[in-house]
Amino acid sequence: IRLGSLGDVVHALPAVASLKHSFPRSHLSWIIKPHFAPLLENNPYVDEVIPFQRTMPGIAATWRRLRREHFNLAVDLQGLIQSSLIAAATRAEKIVGLDRSQAREPLAAMVYSTAVKTTGVHRVDRYLELAAAAGATNLLRAFPLPQGKPEGQLPEGDFVLACPLAGWASKQWPLDYYEELADGLKIPLVLNGSPEAAERLARVEGAHVHVSSIAGLIHATRRAKAVVGVDSGPLHLAAALGKPGVAIYGPTDPASHGPYGGSIRVLRSPDAVTSYKRRDEEDASMRAIQPGEVLEILNALP
Numbered sequence: 001i002r003l004g005s006l007g008d009v010v011h012a013l014p015a016v017a018s019l020k021h022s023f024p025r026s027h028l029s030w031i032i033k034p035h036f037a038p039l040l041e042n043n044p045y046v047d048e049v050i051p052f053q054r055t056m057p058g059i060a061a062t063w064r065r066l067r068r069e070h071f072n073l074a075v076d077l078q079g080l081i082q083s084s085l086i087a088a089a090t091r092a093e094k095i096v097g098l099d100r101s102q103a104r105e106p107l108a109a110m111v112y113s114t115a116v117k118t119t120g121v122h123r124v125d126r127y128l129e130l131a132a133a134a135g136a137t138n139l140l141r142a143f144p145l146p147q148g149k150p151e152g153q154l155p156e157g158d159f160v161l162a163c164p165l166a167g168w169a170s171k172q173w174p175l176d177y178y179e180e181l182a183d184g185l186k187i188p189l190v191l192n193g194s195p196e197a198a199e200r201l202a203r204v205e206g207a208h209v210h211v212s213s214i215a216g217l218i219h220a221t222r223r224a225k226a227v228v229g230v231d232s233g234p235l236h237l238a239a240a241l242g243k244p245g246v247a248i249y250g251p252t253d254p255a256s257h258g259p260y261g262g263s264i265r266v267l268r269s270p271d272a273v274t275s276y277k278r279r280d281e282e283d284a285s286m287r288a289i290q291p292g293e294v295l296e297i298l299n300a301l302p
Helices: 006-022 034-040 056-068 081-089 106-111 123-133 175-184 195-201 214-223 233-240 291-299
Strands: 029-032 048-051 073-075 094-098 114-116 160-162 189-193 208-211 226-229 245-249 264-268
Touching (some): 029 034, 175 291, 233 264
Parallel strands (some): 073 094, 094 114
């Protein structure tokens, strides 16, 4: 069970792959919100995708579907009361989840028959520890992602892809910095976002705006020569695909929430203070990272 969000679903892929690889004869179902289900398209380690919508009809439909099945094992990779109740609804013989000291909502741990206190720092490694506690003996650091599909217009040749907007404003790099980035790059800068973000992104002079769904984002990321990201799902998607580039961090800790795999270089101000408060304005530590620092790295890529 990992209902969302984009980055967290990407981070959970190795744990789920490890479970299926360790139990090849099992039937593995992933419960997820429909919006994020495209991330699991053609995943060789997932036999069934069960959508969960947080509406009364959606909850009832998922409940009925779970009650028709027989589950031996449920692994809650989310750590919320909501996700733990879904785990309980499976009537699995064994339910694995995070220890109450680590679960985002500690009461969720009351449901688990096996509560795990992980020692890993990064989310990917924590999820792998949960898979191991569930019985996975062959741990895979694999990110099986779909090919995506073309949406909108992209430059014909090489380009740098950036997704400037994050779930909360304090994690964002100032939009006006992207204008300097577009002006200084040797290749086009493409700004990706949802249809709701198009108007804001269009204010960035010199950049190409690309509006897409998750499938279009995956395709654009695969095509990009490099990426520029902040702590948000698109950056973690790019890291999972092994793309080079730059990650700009401020109030969140790149050790636990940074791009996984080492292909993307992290820039963070030495004055940055780790805080997960959802503020509505850019953090000063994000503004401290200048466009010139990012350009130097990007323009040096082969």
